Amino acid sequence: MSPPSQSHTVRPRCPRCGRPVELCLCHLLPNLTPRTEILVIQHPDERRHALNTARLLVAGLSNAHLLIAEQLPPDWVERIADRGWRTELLFPGPQVPLLTAAGQGDRPRRLVLLDGTWRKARKLLYLNPLLQQLSQVALPEGLTSRYRLRKAPATGALSTIEAGTMALQMIEPETDFADLLRPFDALIDGQIRAMGEDIYTRNYRRNEL
Template identity: 50%
Template sequence: MPRPLCTRCQRPLAHCLCPLIPSLPSRASVLILQHPSEAGHALNTARLAALGLQRAELWVGECFEELAGVLDAHGTGARLLFPGEGARILMEPWPQTEQTSLLVVPDGTWRKARKLLYLNPRLAELPRVALPQGLQSRYRVRKAPVEGALSTIEAIVHALSVLDAPLRFDALLQPFDALIEGQIQAMGRDTYERNHALRDESSA
């Protein structure tokens, strides 16, 4: 019999993360576009991000018919968080005059995220912003596919911490850290130390 799930965070009731999920204000709105393959993922940090931010929405799908209207409503204040040619590295806050700022974040593997851009041409037309190099993920139980790769929730925290400075969003990572710690406990601390911690030290 499947374990009962929390209807909010979608975690097993015995491991519900809701008490750790904050309710953080932000000046920028966040729209997370999640590929369907990610919706059932055990981690699903995009859902945690959407629950923890007051001005965030999570849409699941491949083609988003409502997207054009949302982008039109935000005018020149919309940005796509995705690396690529012409992407501006996030180094300074959004101008205070941009009250309709919108950060659009694709959620999926690199291949699936690129597919979202292909299927939704308005996404590809948006000005792109990217995170600076050298950031380290806190996801300690899986090797990043490329150097500097972050989970969706980590990327959003880093981006908003720059765009909405001096506001801070570190509290958004509390349920993420608890989720990782739960995975470590499930595999056994000895197994983690043997297979992951030593690997991290050797690559440092």
């Protein structure tokens, strides 16, 4: 008699940071409350990505939201279209103006980020005409990613958590948002340890030189 087949074991995950419970990063997450609301729209294909930095960004902010969808649900269409908010889309492009600090007395501010590969991010933009109508803003050129396990598709390409942290720092320069990157750095360090120093050096470290 053949032994019973074993079903695939699903590793339990932390509901806050989304990491496997034994690799939870919540102890490194800050609890910051910027004046700016952050909305990250994540392509569904990115949900189970091992390096899900969008979830870490949102988890470190008390007024941030992670929306996993290709198309905006009706309630978010209504919220984003509300003219009582100054809602901007952080997305680079030709002649897109730089992000600026918040002015005193402005409407409450919301910044929308798209999480996915460039192709998937462009698809999110294409499928949601409302996003195309938003004021588009960009980060400065020449920024360097700390994402040592990814070969950037273009110069200045940042992970979602890096882009969100930099954006908040520019909008609210009086606040230090550096703690948002603590779990990100720990995540990268853990991935490097898991793969081994030899493999990391052979495949990635030469890109830092």
